[in-house]
Amino acid sequence: MNLSPQQPNVKQEQHFIVALVEELLTRAIHLGASDIHLEPLSTRLRVRFRCDGILREVQSLPQQWQAPLLSRLKIMTQSMNIAEKRLPQEGRFDLEKEGFEVRVATMPTSHGESMTLRLLNPAAFSQGFTELGLDFNDLETLQQLLQRPDGLILVTGPTGSGKTTTLYTCLQALAAQGAKVMTIEDPVEYRIPGVNQVQVHEEIGLTFSQALRSLLRQATNKIMVGEIRDAATLESVLHASLTGHLVFSTLHTHDAPSAVVRLKNMGASSSSLATSLRAIIAQRLVRRCCEICKSSSKKSSCPHCHGMGFRGRVGIFEILVLDESLRHHLHHATSLEEWTHLARQRCTKSLREDGLMKVEARLTTMEEVFKVTSS
Numbered sequence: 001m002n003l004s005p006q007q008p009n010v011k012q013e014q015h016f017i018v019a020l021v022e023e024l025l026t027r028a029i030h031l032g033a034s035d036i037h038l039e040p041l042s043t044r045l046r047v048r049f050r051c052d053g054i055l056r057e058v059q060s061l062p063q064q065w066q067a068p069l070l071s072r073l074k075i076m077t078q079s080m081n082i083a084e085k086r087l088p089q090e091g092r093f094d095l096e097k098e099g100f101e102v103r104v105a106t107m108p109t110s111h112g113e114s115m116t117l118r119l120l121n122p123a124a125f126s127q128g129f130t131e132l133g134l135d136f137n138d139l140e141t142l143q144q145l146l147q148r149p150d151g152l153i154l155v156t157g158p159t160g161s162g163k164t165t166t167l168y169t170c171l172q173a174l175a176a177q178g179a180k181v182m183t184i185e186d187p188v189e190y191r192i193p194g195v196n197q198v199q200v201h202e203e204i205g206l207t208f209s210q211a212l213r214s215l216l217r218q219a220t221n222k223i224m225v226g227e228i229r230d231a232a233t234l235e236s237v238l239h240a241s242l243t244g245h246l247v248f249s250t251l252h253t254h255d256a257p258s259a260v261v262r263l264k265n266m267g268a269s270s271s272s273l274a275t276s277l278r279a280i281i282a283q284r285l286v287r288r289c290c291e292i293c294k295s296s297s298k299k300s301s302c303p304h305c306h307g308m309g310f311r312g313r314v315g316i317f318e319i320l321v322l323d324e325s326l327r328h329h330l331h332h333a334t335s336l337e338e339w340t341h342l343a344r345q346r347c348t349k350s351l352r353e354d355g356l357m358k359v360e361a362r363l364t365t366m367e368e369v370f371k372v373t374s375s
Contacts, residue, residue, distance in 0.1 A: 017068045020061075021076075025117075027058070029098055031306060034119060040066055040112040052287045052313050053160060070106070070115050077104050085113050099123060103187075122190050129173070132166060133315035135357065137348065141319055142281070146170060149221070151278035152241040154228075156253040161372075162285045162315050163250045164189050167224055170248065171195050174222045182218060184211045185226040196220070208233040216240055225249040231267045238268060241276040255351060256280040256320035257343035260330070274322075274331035282318040282351055286358070286368040294362065314363055316355040316372070320347050 024047065028036050033049035040046075045066045047059040061069070074080035077091030091104045103118040129139050145153055155163045168190060175181045175194035183192075186200035186208070196218075198211050208225055209232040215223065227250050228234050241247045253259045259280045263273060287310035293302035294309070305311040320343055322330075329339050344350075349357075355369030 013068060017065070017072045020065070020069060021072050024059075025095065025098075025102070025119075028117075028119060029095075029100060031058075032311070036117040036119070038066075038070065038115040038117075040109060040114060042111055045069070051308070052310055053285060054287075066112055070113055073104060073115060073117070074106075076102075080104065080106070120190060129169060132162075132169060133358065133363075134317060135354070138317055138319055138354075141279075141321060141348075142170070145279050145321070146174060146246075148246055148278055150241060150244050150246055152237060152247050152249070152276045153278050154249055154251055154259055154280045156251045156256060156259045156280060156282045157284055158252055158254070160285070161283055162313070163283065166281065166283060166315070167248055167250070168192055171222070171224055179222045180218075180220045181222040181224070182215055182220045183224040183226070184208055184215065185224075200226075209236040212236040212240060216243070216245070221245055223247045227251075228263075228266070234263065234266050234268055238272050238276050242272070253282070256282040256318045256347060257340045260339065260343070270330050270332070274327040277322055277330075279322065280320045282320075283315050284351060284355075284372040285313040285315055286355060286364045286372055288312040288314045288363055289365065314358065316351055316358060316369065318347055318349065318351045318354065 024036060028049050031049060031051055033051050035050040037048040037050070037055065038045060039048065040063070044063055045061040046057055047061060048055045048057050071082045074082045074089070074091065076093045078093070080089045080091040086108055088108070089106045093102050093104070094100070095102060099122065101120040101122070103120065105116050107114045129142065134142060155166055157163055171181050171183065171192055172195075175192070180196070181194070182196040182198065184198045184200060188197045188199050191197065198215065200206055200208055200211060208227075208229065212223070212225060212233070213236060221244065223240060223245050225233065225237055225247065228237055237247055237249055251259050251262055253262050257280075259282070260273060260277070264270070290299070290302060290305035290309055290311045292304040293299045296302070299305070299309045300307045302309075323346065326339075326343060326346060329342055352369060352373040355364070355373060358364050359366050359369055
């Protein structure tokens with residue numbers, strides 16, 4: 001959008017800001033962005049899109065448009081205070097025509113308010129297991145795990161590694177089979193048809209652990225707890241998994257074996273883990289090679305990936321199923337170092353090995369795999 005060098009009147013300014021917001025949202029959706037970042041710098045407002053996990057600057061706006069632009073977006077949420085610029089705020093609004101939900105969050109910085117818009121597309125979760133990137137053996141293993149009547153299944157990885165997508169795909173499959181599925185989340189990322197989703201509200205006492213205790217009285221047998229954040233939540237999750245419920249949750253660990261180390265550090269006993277833990281799935285996301293131009297030398301002019309060489313992302317996985325031998329070692333409390341070594345031997349393949357298989361299949365590149373598995 002071209003900016004007029006002349007100072008517009010109030011009506012012209014309002015019209016311009018409305019058009020600018022519409023253009024930014026439309027452009028971000030067209031490029032497949034997951035976030036829009038509006039970042040105030042000393043002399044300008046930087047606009048960046050996150051596409052396939054990578055932030056890139058798409059526009060630079062004059063500083064004078066910062067306040068009206070953010071105010072317009074706050075108004076669209078119908079819940080944020082346009083006069084409050086000293087405290088963080090959160091809100092949301094829907095783009096009904098495009099079918100997107102937009103989550104808005106502000107943060108005061110030294111040059112003014114920074115705003116992040118997260119673009120949530122419910123259609124992204126209509127995919128099946130194969131779209132996640134699971135190979136045949138991993139898919140078969142996961143489907144067998146979903147048939148377990150009880151126990152705990154963990155999905156691990158850093159923020160932005162696709163854990164929510166994997167869990168939601170599992171929950172959709174279970175709901176389609178007629179199971180009563182309930183979740184406890186903060187926040188509820190996407191609304192899943194057929195699944196009862198509970199939003200945590202810690203300010204009124206509805207924490208993960210409190211919600212889970214109440215949920216157990218709802219005669220449900222498949223439960224997802226968005227994240228194990230503390231010892232109280234961990235205790236509730238283990239209790240639920242030992243009382244006839246199949247429980248899914250997430251942890252932030254760099255691989256599958258180290259998840260047990262993290263759980264022990266949070267207070268879980270070896271015996272409770274040996275009894276309840278069924279499997280640990282570690283995962284990362286890597287950029288997927290553009291299907292149109294990956295066999296061409298003209299990547300810079302490809303309209304499908306906008307010259308990036310990548311379009312979309314695919315998961316790489318490491319699945320650790322606890323067999324009797326691993327349960328024995330957990331139950332008898334061998335050293336964590338020894339257990340990690342034994343667990344590593346039981347993993348069918350590591351994250352990097354799965355990534356290299358996808359490189360061979362020309363789904364991604366060596367650089368992408370090494371970037372997310374360097375630890």
